[in-house]
Amino acid sequence: MTLPPTRWELAGEANRGYGETFAQRVAEGADIDGEARLADALAPRGARVLDVGSGMGRVAAALQARGHRVVATEPDPALRAQSRATYPDLDVLPHQALELDPAELGSFDLVAVVGNVMLFLGEGTERRVLERVRDLLAPGGRVLVGFHLTPIKAGSRTYPADEFVADVTAAGLRVVHRFGSYELHEPADDYAVWVLTRD
Template identity: 80%
Template sequence: MSRTPTRWELAGEDNRGYGRHFADLVTQGADVAGEARLADALVPRGARIIDIGSGMGRVAAELAARGHDVVATEPDPALRDQSRATYADLAVLPHDALALDPAELGTFELAVLVGNVMIFLAEGTERSVLQRVRDLLAPSGRALVGFHLQAVKAGSRTYPAEEFVADVEAAGLRVVHRFGSYELHEPVDDYAVWVLGR
């Protein structure tokens, strides 16, 4: 069965600097763990966490270093290569979001979709991806989602807050919190951080 390419794939070389940029920041000792700090605060010690669209691995690696049982997934081969180069101990599955099977992977206390994952999905798959996230969550599990509400990166889409909320609810999830940053600032118009529940 043919698959619709993601917006990230369609952007091609325009997005190639992302992994290298964050790898350089890691090398320089910059703080790239903001998302992971919030994710860590949402779960008990040793939680099962899935990082969907883990990119070059910075969030998943930080969560693993904090003692969590982390499954990282990244379909982009170049980003997986960058992840291996930067975080050699982090195993990364090559699955895209819709290929993640709860029967194979089990359920998780937290699903992480940060770094603009939602605005780079294949056109028209947002609700399906959110339904898959729901299916991957334990009954009391939550999802941490963060993205720019306007298209600011090559190939990304504009995803208004009200449309996202409608998709969340249609997928059998609910908004627990909305913030303007990973430091829990009040909501803003250009970026949203969401905590979702079943």
């Protein structure tokens, strides 16, 4: 299957600051576990968790440290290398979201698609990605999604909340919750955190 290039790929070097920023925060001992804390609360103990677009590994590693069985996926070679250097015990697959095969990977109690991953998918693939995520869910499984609703950096798209909800519905999922942060603040205009499940 030939996959369209992701917006992240097309942005190229313009996105290199992402990994550097979080590496610096890790080195400084900053709290970078907001997504992981919420993901942990959404999952049963020892859950199977899939981290789509795991970046430099911070969310996947935090969930693994909490006892979950984590599969991390990151197509960017530079971010995979940074993940190996920062979290050597975390295995990371090189797959794009549309390459994740339920027949190969099995099903998951929780799928995390955080860190603005939805904004950097290949153009026009959002619904297909959401359908693939749906197919990877175990019975009763949930999806944690988080992204900025306003433009953030070169290469990313703007993804209005109503358009996202329409794509979620078309993909056979439904919104269970919407928050304004990973600390469960009320919905906001600049950032959205979503909990989804199969419709």
